[in-house]
Amino acid sequence: MLPKLPRETLLDFCRRMLLIRRFEEALVGLHDAGHFSGHYHVYIGQEATGVAGLSCLESGDYLFTTHRNHGHLLARGADPRRLLAEILGRRDGYNKGKGGTFHVAAPELGFVHTSGIVGGIIPLAAGAAYAAKAQDSRRIAVCLFGDGALEEGAAAEAFNIASLWKLPVLFLCENNGKYGAGRSVGAAPSLTMAVHPLIDLPRAYKISAQQIDGIDSGAVHQAIFDAVATIRQGDGPRFIEAQTVRWPGSETNWPVVPAPTEVAMAWEVGSVPTAARDWYRISDPLLLFIRDLVEARQTTREEISELDRNVRGIIDDAARFALSSPFPEPETALEDIFA
Amino acid sequence: MLPKLPRETLLDFCRRMLLIRRFEEALVGLHDAGHFSGHYHVYIGQEATGVAGLSCLESGDYLFTTHRNHGHLLARGADPRRLLAEILGRRDGYNKGKGGTFHVAAPELGFVHTSGIVGGIIPLAAGAAYAAKAQDSRRIAVCLFGDGALEEGAAAEAFNIASLWKLPVLFLCENNGKYGAGRSVGAAPSLTMAVHPLIDLPRAYKISAQQIDGIDSGAVHQAIFDAVATIRQGDGPRFIEAQTVRWPGSETNWPVVPAPTEVAMAWEVGSVPTAARDWYRISDPLLLFIRDLVEARQTTREEISELDRNVRGIIDDAARFALSSPFPEPETALEDIFA
Amino acid sequence: MRELAYYEAKLEALSEIMAADDRVHLIGGSFLSLSPRRMLFKKIEEMYRDRVISPPISELGFCGLAVGAAMTGLRPVVDLSTGSFIYEAWPQIVNEAANAFYMSGGRTRAPVVFHLLHGIRGAGAAQHSHSPQAMLWNSPGLEIVLPSSPRDVRGLLKTAVSTDNPTIFVDHIQLFETRGPVPESDDPIPFGRADIKRKGNDVTVVATSYMVQRCLKVAERLGVEGVAVEVVDPRTLVPLDFTTILSSIEKTRRVVIVDETHRSCGVAAELAARILEERFDKLKAPIRRVATLDVPIPYSPPLEDFVSPSESRIIEAIQSVLR
Amino acid sequence: MRELAYYEAKLEALSEIMAADDRVHLIGGSFLSLSPRRMLFKKIEEMYRDRVISPPISELGFCGLAVGAAMTGLRPVVDLSTGSFIYEAWPQIVNEAANAFYMSGGRTRAPVVFHLLHGIRGAGAAQHSHSPQAMLWNSPGLEIVLPSSPRDVRGLLKTAVSTDNPTIFVDHIQLFETRGPVPESDDPIPFGRADIKRKGNDVTVVATSYMVQRCLKVAERLGVEGVAVEVVDPRTLVPLDFTTILSSIEKTRRVVIVDETHRSCGVAAELAARILEERFDKLKAPIRRVATLDVPIPYSPPLEDFVSPSESRIIEAIQSVLR
Numbered sequence A, B: 001m002l003p004k005l006p007r008e009t010l011l012d013f014c015r016r017m018l019l020i021r022r023f024e025e026a027l028v029g030l031h032d033a034g035h036f037s038g039h040y041h042v043y044i045g046q047e048a049t050g051v052a053g054l055s056c057l058e059s060g061d062y063l064f065t066t067h068r069n070h071g072h073l074l075a076r077g078a079d080p081r082r083l084l085a086e087i088l089g090r091r092d093g094y095n096k097g098k099g100g101t102f103h104v105a106a107p108e109l110g111f112v113h114t115s116g117i118v119g120g121i122i123p124l125a126a127g128a129a130y131a132a133k134a135q136d137s138r139r140i141a142v143c144l145f146g147d148g149a150l151e152e153g154a155a156a157e158a159f160n161i162a163s164l165w166k167l168p169v170l171f172l173c174e175n176n177g178k179y180g181a182g183r184s185v186g187a188a189p190s191l192t193m194a195v196h197p198l199i200d201l202p203r204a205y206k207i208s209a210q211q212i213d214g215i216d217s218g219a220v221h222q223a224i225f226d227a228v229a230t231i232r233q234g235d236g237p238r239f240i241e242a243q244t245v246r247w248p249g250s251e252t253n254w255p256v257v258p259a260p261t262e263v264a265m266a267w268e269v270g271s272v273p274t275a276a277r278d279w280y281r282i283s284d285p286l287l288l289f290i291r292d293l294v295e296a297r298q299t300t301r302e303e304i305s306e307l308d309r310n311v312r313g314i315i316d317d318a319a320r321f322a323l324s325s326p327f328p329e330p331e332t333a334l335e336d337i338f339a
Numbered sequence C, D: 001m002r003e004l005a006y007y008e009a010k011l012e013a014l015s016e017i018m019a020a021d022d023r024v025h026l027i028g029g030s031f032l033s034l035s036p037r038r039m040l041f042k043k044i045e046e047m048y049r050d051r052v053i054s055p056p057i058s059e060l061g062f063c064g065l066a067v068g069a070a071m072t073g074l075r076p077v078v079d080l081s082t083g084s085f086i087y088e089a090w091p092q093i094v095n096e097a098a099n100a101f102y103m104s105g106g107r108t109r110a111p112v113v114f115h116l117l118h119g120i121r122g123a124g125a126a127q128h129s130h131s132p133q134a135m136l137w138n139s140p141g142l143e144i145v146l147p148s149s150p151r152d153v154r155g156l157l158k159t160a161v162s163t164d165n166p167t168i169f170v171d172h173i174q175l176f177e178t179r180g181p182v183p184e185s186d187d188p189i190p191f192g193r194a195d196i197k198r199k200g201n202d203v204t205v206v207a208t209s210y211m212v213q214r215c216l217k218v219a220e221r222l223g224v225e226g227v228a229v230e231v232v233d234p235r236t237l238v239p240l241d242f243t244t245i246l247s248s249i250e251k252t253r254r255v256v257i258v259d260e261t262h263r264s265c266g267v268a269a270e271l272a273a274r275i276l277e278e279r280f281d282k283l284k285a286p287i288r289r290v291a292t293l294d295v296p297i298p299y300s301p302p303l304e305d306f307v308s309p310s311e312s313r314i315i316e317a318i319q320s321v322l323r
């Protein structure tokens, strides 16, 4: 289902989703070519939540995210050049190369603090909501985390406080189905989480919670739009679980691209290795969105291809920029310890 | 309601509850007389859970308890002399004076480790249950904690693991209504816990949970007897919330005895200061049990008074013993760091 | 100059801070913990109902909440009461708050204050007697404050709230009844300024927190015997005023360090190592550390006294460096 | 003697331990973490399905569970993988496990092993590069083990599982490919026995964990220039074999300490302070510490290298004490 929004907006969603997809695919290439070495995670397969979901926020809102943050930043308009430079540890990165892939922070976009500690941001987001409420601002806080974060006690503690104090925070759980970082397959009910469905946990804390199809941009947009409205109104926290199917390329500890996305795959996934074919055919929010757009006559295959060429250009340029950005001077390691 | 048990057993319950009551009342006196100085907590008002509840255990079972442990130990047959000596920091204490009131451990009675950290024992008890299961023993673990412990993330994490791995553990939450240690009054729904009723939390983790009247020895005995049976059978963890009304003497940071218990108060609380009168009349598990016993013709007022004289004698003797036990040699502080 | 008890100076600072800046929220309401004076805090609580909030027993949760609120415009002061409870919140303090400014390349600030009462309070036993400041000093990104007098607690608390960094305010319940001069209109005390609490030429005793008061007592006694002890109080470990410590040592050339953290990798170890890197050749005797012995804190009073940096151990150490 | 890679020796020890004692349960299944060799652990996992269990992302919960299981008859070995994650379990480790034996007056034992990979792994940034062993040394009641060679990892892991105390097994992923001799039937290596990894008369370098290998490289290079460096590896911090360290110092009278914990209140601080207490007068030069700078670990490679105890910083320190 397509979000009920003007064509321009839908095309903009499509552009952002493509931008995320191409950014992440390029990133895997840059990693495998040895341009950066550390552990990293990509957002492929969750673009609907990042784009359609976060489009419901206002510019003053706060966002807290995790090791899987790239898509969230791009969805909110981050500059791919500076984002990539950060991931490559370069001087022109959002954080001068000090943060890297796990810790991209961009306060001007609302990204206050990004943590690689599972569950770490959940109390922090409640804190931003506490501040917003104390300052009588209309801001809300959005906390983006994976299903695994619910296994950390920090989540339970933060849910309790957010509920007791009616804090304006949206807990947006991106359940990408199977667990990340080499953990055992979490079939439902999962091997590592007794709570099933997951929304039973926030509900125990009297937080109204809802499960949605994270592949369906329309469903995502509607649910998050409504949730944000009630939160901003002062009705307290909300919890949304956006369910997606893990991208096959994220099943290993280090991402691998089973098949680079072709927009044409929205109609014909023939070229894709069988293993991954099902995913691209039925579980890919991007290709699904494109298919719906075209079928709804909101755009044409040609326009999509044009958009894609355009996005690839932006990514190529971002790669050139990041690769030519110098590494920071070693001595700068001694700066920014204290304000 | 009286537990459906032989008269001897009921009288034994009565004796143990009285022992706890007299022990704790004497303890307050010893503290106020300056025989020990640290922060401490008494078990008055929860005797039914300690005595009728823990009577359902076998001798091999493991118990983990908290800052409010005295009653649990006495209920399981701890020697009042050594218990008191420990609380006074003397050489003959259960732990040579190293543990003190918060940390009385008596492995021979099943008390492996007693923690003053709220929530600290919940994962530990799950661990003992894990060991029992791994060793195919029929042992189970019992975790005794207050309502406040549910506010700690450790509880949520332990519930999840215990449920996933079907561990033989009884989570026995003693909800004494109002919070301890000078915290704000936790009217239901509490100011510090959004989960209400509390059993919604373990239930979210698929742990079967039940709320009982912790003042009623019969209800306590039946519920815990049944729970222990299913756990021992291998059906996984259970959660029981035993609700009691906080003893007025425990509302302040340091216990004060509003009125020393008289067994005659089972019939006439006239002598009690009005503030505390209601508690002794309707919320005291000990006096209620005595009243039921007598009304059920299981005993007589005389027999009860005799029992009480007897118990007072034991406590006086324990006090003499503890006060005459020497302090440990200072150098012994350097022993028992490593096994 | 007017004299105040330590707890009075602390409460005065808290009220003045609350009055001066409504970005300050107090999370957790027992800044006087279990002390008999604790009820006095109620006044502040009632005066600022909307800015004093009592959280659940969820240290990890409410400390994280305070950090997040600090990142977004407030200046929360969190009371952890017993210092040992900071361990429940360890990940939020050492891995979120301490790193936020650095990881963001200097873009995100977390001006939060964590207040706690460290050390041997009397029968706190192994689980309620911790002094976490050494561990915290090993975690870059945190300011660490250790007041030891009425004037210091007032002046340092004000600065703690005003800096833009996460600050650990490490207090000690045994200090509460200490009396001392506190000027009516006293300026905040800047971080990184050690204070010579007592002048003397024979030996430099570097002491922190409650140990400062204990060392002043000892110095008094030794003074009678003609030994002139100089007591130097760093007041803040991060930032550290090493210059004042060194110039005292230049003068006395004998050093004893008295601190309540456990000996191994404790505060005294760091100070000793640094002093020796800088003034190795100047010293007339090996530095002596008087720290809490490497033992969990026992409950029984005589044992507790045995493991702590007692007056007798301090005196013995001072005499040994004078030999 | 046969030669093995470090990861092979470690896996061999794990299999032998699992085969020898069915009280041993492995909680958390990534003893090789993210290393390319990690799949090799699967063999053990499949061989002992009932004794290798993969917990939820609940470090506080499963570390506490392991402690409780250890108190009641098992010998769990917990894998925390990245060392930074031990902070999530801090209360269970420093306030329950470390105190259990002492608080109970010697009646409750917790023979649990916590395995973790500490330090700078490469682009781990501020939140995944911690070396918690200094903080842990400040917490009495924990044994702390730091292997640095294939033979040591095998022999020390076996001892870790056999002692009756909570033990922190602090490994380093950068060691995994190191090759070295490992006798077929090797005895467990007792705790508290330092190992002289290289003999030399000019300067004593005390190094731990991965820094031992780095210092051996440096010693090799300086050897060519005619400087004889002795590399002493304590192997366990608790218990500490101080005698071996001191006798090396007796000989060289010059000391450099190289360790990856942050400088302030770090492992090097404690070793320096102790050495100076014992051999103050014997030293010809101030002790130099080469530790990780007091900075959160930056992500960018050149910055990461700048803050770590690099070869160049080690060489500079050795040369300065030789002057």
Ligand SMILES: Cc1ncc(C[n+]2csc(CCOP(=O)(O)OP(=O)(O)O)c2C)c(N)n1
Binding pocket: A041, A067, A068, A116, A117, A118, A119, A145, A146, A147, A148, A149, A176, A178, A179, A180, A181, A183, D057, D059, D085, D088
């Ligand atoms: C406290 C903590 N424990 C463990 C890890 C290692 N880790 C990194 S990602 C991850 C899986 C997280 O799963 P989920 O929250 O569902 O996020 P996903 O990767 O699936 O998006 C784990 C265990 C961590 N980063 N922090």
Ligand SMILES: Cc1ncc(C[n+]2csc(CCOP(=O)(O)OP(=O)(O)O)c2C)c(N)n1
Binding pocket: B041, B067, B068, B116, B117, B118, B119, B145, B146, B147, B148, B149, B176, B178, B179, B180, B181, B183, C057, C059, C085, C088
């Ligand atoms: C982690 C931790 N935080 C705070 C405390 C201080 N404290 C001691 S008892 C207590 C109240 C506990 O309430 P509850 O669990 O209901 O037990 P009760 O005293 O009511 O029996 C608190 C907050 C503590 N001991 N541990």
Ligand SMILES: [Mg+2]
Binding pocket: A146, A147, A148, A174, A175, A176, A177, A178, A179, A180
């Ligand atoms: Mg996931």
Ligand SMILES: [Mg+2]
Binding pocket: B146, B147, B148, B174, B175, B176, B177, B178, B179, B180
């Ligand atoms: Mg309670």
